[in-house]
Amino acid sequence: MTRHTSHHGAPDGGDPPGVPRRAFRWKRLVIVLGSLVTTAAVAVGALFAWLWTDAKVNTAGKVPFGNALAIPPLAESAVDKDGTRVFDLRMQAGETEFRDGVRTPTWGFNGSYLGPTLRAKRGEKVRVRVDNSLDEASSVHWHGMHLPARMDGGPHQMIAPGATWSPRWTVDQPAATLWYHPHPHGRTEDHVRRGLAGLFLLDDDKSARLPLPKRYGVDDLPVVVQDVRFDGPRLAGDRGLMQNVGFLGDETMVNGTLRPYRQVQDELIRLRLLNASTARTYAFGFPDDRGFSLIATDGGLLERPAVMERIQLSPGERAEIVVRMEPGERVMLRSFPQENYGGAWQRRFGGGDDTFDVLELRAAERLRPSPGVPAALVASELPDGERAVRGRHFDLKLSGINGREMDMGRVDETVTRGATEVWTIRNSNGMPHNFHVHDVQFRVMEVNGKVPPPALRGPKDTVFVPHGTTMKLALRFTGPADPDTPYMYHCHLLYHEDEGMMGQFVVVEKGQSVGDPPDHAGHGGRQEHGEEAD
Numbered sequence: 001m002t003r004h005t006s007h008h009g010a011p012d013g014g015d016p017p018g019v020p021r022r023a024f025r026w027k028r029l030v031i032v033l034g035s036l037v038t039t040a041a042v043a044v045g046a047l048f049a050w051l052w053t054d055a056k057v058n059t060a061g062k063v064p065f066g067n068a069l070a071i072p073p074l075a076e077s078a079v080d081k082d083g084t085r086v087f088d089l090r091m092q093a094g095e096t097e098f099r100d101g102v103r104t105p106t107w108g109f110n111g112s113y114l115g116p117t118l119r120a121k122r123g124e125k126v127r128v129r130v131d132n133s134l135d136e137a138s139s140v141h142w143h144g145m146h147l148p149a150r151m152d153g154g155p156h157q158m159i160a161p162g163a164t165w166s167p168r169w170t171v172d173q174p175a176a177t178l179w180y181h182p183h184p185h186g187r188t189e190d191h192v193r194r195g196l197a198g199l200f201l202l203d204d205d206k207s208a209r210l211p212l213p214k215r216y217g218v219d220d221l222p223v224v225v226q227d228v229r230f231d232g233p234r235l236a237g238d239r240g241l242m243q244n245v246g247f248l249g250d251e252t253m254v255n256g257t258l259r260p261y262r263q264v265q266d267e268l269i270r271l272r273l274l275n276a277s278t279a280r281t282y283a284f285g286f287p288d289d290r291g292f293s294l295i296a297t298d299g300g301l302l303e304r305p306a307v308m309e310r311i312q313l314s315p316g317e318r319a320e321i322v323v324r325m326e327p328g329e330r331v332m333l334r335s336f337p338q339e340n341y342g343g344a345w346q347r348r349f350g351g352g353d354d355t356f357d358v359l360e361l362r363a364a365e366r367l368r369p370s371p372g373v374p375a376a377l378v379a380s381e382l383p384d385g386e387r388a389v390r391g392r393h394f395d396l397k398l399s400g401i402n403g404r405e406m407d408m409g410r411v412d413e414t415v416t417r418g419a420t421e422v423w424t425i426r427n428s429n430g431m432p433h434n435f436h437v438h439d440v441q442f443r444v445m446e447v448n449g450k451v452p453p454p455a456l457r458g459p460k461d462t463v464f465v466p467h468g469t470t471m472k473l474a475l476r477f478t479g480p481a482d483p484d485t486p487y488m489y490h491c492h493l494l495y496h497e498d499e500g501m502m503g504q505f506v507v508v509e510k511g512q513s514v515g516d517p518p519d520h521a522g523h524g525g526r527q528e529h530g531e532e533a534d
């Protein structure tokens, strides 16, 4: 600046009258720039403070829950001559009035949103005729079901628009709360979020004999939880700034009902909780911290009930809980902030700090007495990891599992039928993931080297794996060998799955080698009409 001043100054070196003014201007410039920088910093700070505050959702106690809870109807079925129970599902587009007078474009099975509850018994042969009346191809996967790979409904069993797919299998697993949803590669988040999901309940003799609440829609309630955000009449689906888990909504629905309540008349109420959200993890409990009994996890009943105050469910997971009601009370099923969701940043922008009122239970003035929750439930059928013959490692990253993005034409793992394996799952990716394996129910053996908590001791097919976690799972694949048709394993945060956080495995007989996975473009026609013919 000195040089600058002298250059423009008088040649004799004296201070001309203009110099102080220039210095004054220069000072003023500094002040203006300084205040601009300060203003910008304050604005950025304010914007960040606003983003930070705005990112946290809390609906607890904010609005009355005045909509009667919808209960998905039990699907009708016919038993054909060979004793097969046959269901019909039709994927269709429609409109749903979630809010009075506002019609929202949605998809559903046999209706405009969600689908009926399918129900079958262990040992029964079932067949489902799935009609796709949408204008794009999709698939229907039976999440949690033990069945042949060709019937699994993953990305290799696409159903073209107008086509029918009729998978059949024999139910051969314990009573459980399973579910079904589309699984088109790269499009699962979108198809589920539009409304394609439903429950598939399995029963068996043991569950029938236990004195548990079991009247569907009365003291045994399906609770399909989804988070949504409305953008005018439409369901929003865009991922917000810094939401690395995928789309997060700002309110929740149960069975497609916003702000739902349910009148109950029994002392004990069983809730079959399904997290059918695409990305959000919940920690369910009650505001008065009453204990409830966890009786079942993803794949069925526990050996004995476990009393707890919170149950965490990441996308795809289920839990059955039994809660005791007092006459005349109203109690809110609520989702509380997550305790194991990573650092402050991740918790705030990934939904971990959020609180939602989910479902209000309104007890009648007089309640029917219920027998107490039995102390013992069922013997475990889970594999024993101590006798595992083979170990595998899965490193979870958004960019791919074990460093590889999903490829429909590549089989990642080949598993021998009947063998028990131990899979080590690790997440050091800085964000939450979960891990789902098709076809089986597994045992969680260890979480970070420790015995798993009671919530992870039952049969599981999906497990939450927060950042900084290593888990050991024991699995056994007993289905028919099919070297040509893969099953999937993947993160069930559907945005992650769609991005390629998925891999494929085949089950083979001992000594048999992998065949050629049909990549879906090449085999579309054969897959579409599928199993109806055979």
Ligand code: C2O
Pocket (backbone or CB within 6 Å): 141, 143, 181, 183, 316, 436, 438, 488, 490, 492
């Ligand atoms: Cu529920 Cu492979 O999915």
Ligand code: CU
Pocket (backbone or CB within 6 Å): 141, 142, 143, 144, 436, 437, 438, 439
């Ligand atoms: Cu699945």
Ligand code: CU
Pocket (backbone or CB within 6 Å): 398, 432, 433, 434, 491, 492, 493, 496, 497, 501
């Ligand atoms: Cu993930």
